[in-house]
Each structure stands twice: as C-alpha cells, then as structure tokens.
Amino acid sequence: MKNRAKTQAEMRDRIVSTTMLMHDEKGVAATSFVDIARRAGIGAATIYRHFPTLGSLVAACGAHVWKEMDPPVPERASEIFKDVVGMEDRLHRLVDEVDRFYRRGALRLTAAYADRHLIPELDEFLRAVEAGVAALVREAVKVEALPDAVLQLVIVLTDFPVWTAMQRVAGADLERRRAVARLVGCAIRTAR
Template sequence: MSPRRYSMGSRNAAIAKTRQRILDATIKLHTQHGIFGTTWKDIATEADVAIGTVYKHFPTLDDLVPACGELLMERLRPPSPEAVTEIIGGATDPKERLRRVANELFAFYHRGGRHLESDLRERELPAMREWEEYLRNMVAGFVREALAERPGDDVVQAISFLFDFPTFKAMRIRGMTVDLAAEMATAMALCWLKGKGRTSTD
C-alpha cells in the first residue's frame, strides 16, 4: 500500500469518526432538549469539536435531522412493512392477528421512547413530516393486513389510531405495561369492529 493511499484511508476514517460523534451528540441533545432547543454550539461542545466542524458536516437542519433519523432507525429497528406477513404468521383469528401487530408496533415504540416524540414546530421540518407519514402508512399497512378482509380506508384509519405511537404513549403515561397496552389496543379494535358488524370474534 502506498503512503498516499494509507494517508487517504486514515483521513476518511477520521472524518467518519467525527461525523459519528456529531450525530451521537445531536441525538442525545435533541432527545433532552428538542430539535429547536439545541444549538450548533451545544452540539459542538457535546461532540468536542469546533462549531465550524459541525457546520461543515451539516450546514442546515435539513442536512442534520435526516442523518440523525437514519442512524436512529438503524438502532431502533422499526418493523419493516415487508415483514408483516411473517409477523402475523399463520394466525387466522382476527384477535390474534391484531394482537401480533400490536405487540410488534408497541415493542418498537417502547424501544424508541422519547426518540419518537416531536412537538408542533418540529413537525414542520420536511424530514419530520416524512417520518410521521412513513409511520402512519406503516401502521395502516399492518392493520390492513391484520384485518385480512380487504377493509375500506375508513375502517383501516379508525383502527389504526389505536395502534399509533400517541395512543401507546397515553397508555404508558397511565401506568400500563407494554403488554397490557397491546392487549388493550387489540380489545378496543375488536370492540369497534363488532359494533360495526365486522367480526364475530369474542
């Protein structure tokens, strides 16, 4: 290996390491203080780099927030829409199908914790709007598959809110365990479906 190739490799590794430190610091601070409650100076101090270094890697929030989101998703492992068939498995009973979906989604919400929370201002950021749309579509897709009867969009949306992160968070605030929250969401979904004559499951 030539000295130049070795030097370039070391330099690239150092750049990647610095970028990682900045992202780790940003995620920590955003979780503690929110996106708009965190300054580039805060990030630089936490990452032990110069402010200019932060700006060099991430000139704007539109650069920084998506990069943090990608790293978080690698760590939090959201359920893949393509995995819904495997998650439901061979279950044919609507109650069991919905319970498996609730268990998978609520386990993800539990892993994500405060990382999945955002305020009204943060939701105006393009990356946050894109993320929330992805979550809504993922939940709706899971619910649609769990119902297994080609439900209309009105039914899917009515059930999906019971499996959304804000519903999970409200249950947890009221002292429910993750397992109990999943059971409760499933029971409420079935109750609504029975009221509409959609299922005869007890």
C-alpha cells in the same frame, strides 16, 4: 487519502452521536449547532462543513435512530402474521408488535412528534414510521373487508400518540395491550 476519509467519517460519527444525545436531553428543535459543537469539543464551523443544514444533520441522526428502533416496514408486515389465523389472535399480535416497537423508540419518537411541525425531516421520518404501522394494521385485518373509515380508525388506535396516552391508564402492560386489542376489535365489529 484513506486516513483523511477515516478522520472525516469519525468526525461525522462524533457529531451525529453528540447530536442524538442532545436531542434526547433537550429535544430536536431546541438543540443548536453551537450546543452540539460545545458538547463535542469542536467548532460550529466543523459541524456546518459536515452538515450544512439542520435538515441534513437531522436526517443523518434519523438514519441511526431508524436502525436502533427497527420500526415495522411494509415489506416485512406479512411475515409477522404468517402463522396467525384467527382475527382475535391477529389483533393481539398487531398490538404486541406495535407496543414492542413503541417501547424501543418511545424517547426518540416523543421528541420527533414534538418537533415534527418545525423540521421537515422529522415529519418525513415519522411518515415512514406511520406507514410501517399502517402496513401492520392492513396485514392484521386483511381477512376482513373493512370500509376505509374503519381501517383508518384502527390505524389511529395503533398510533404512537394513542399508545402514549394509554400508558397513563392504570394497570399492567399486558392489560393495556389487551384493552387496545379489544378496542380495535370493537371498531372492526361496528363495521359489520
């Protein structure tokens, strides 16, 4: 019985690994069970036995991606800012943390954002990512009494699509991060 369970776990891991590689290459929605089966050297029926729906397979991949990307989570937001006092320093820490995360996950986040409207599990994954980033923002600016509209603007300025667009701005990474921190600071100052 233990050997059978081990074999099934290995097959699930093989399917998930193959799927993640194909998602990286083709995108999530463009990858079919037949494509995955062909690449993994198994039958499509084997995939369906382990993952009866696309959503269940995407969720399994998402669990692996979550561990790899190590996104910010609300529960750890306060520890990131525990030794940072001034608002300017807090904003720089915020932007640096978000930038490091987006760099780790850029390939997979891009694929997830592209297909989030097609696959509910991708939307759920991205909502969790966005909640973590929003928690970092709230923690970074908690020393200010910001109107909700300004808080939302700051959250938007730290969103992945904005980060992606900022990568097209000429200059070094440090310069881009500092520019975003200044933009966030400007948004906060307009609230005063």
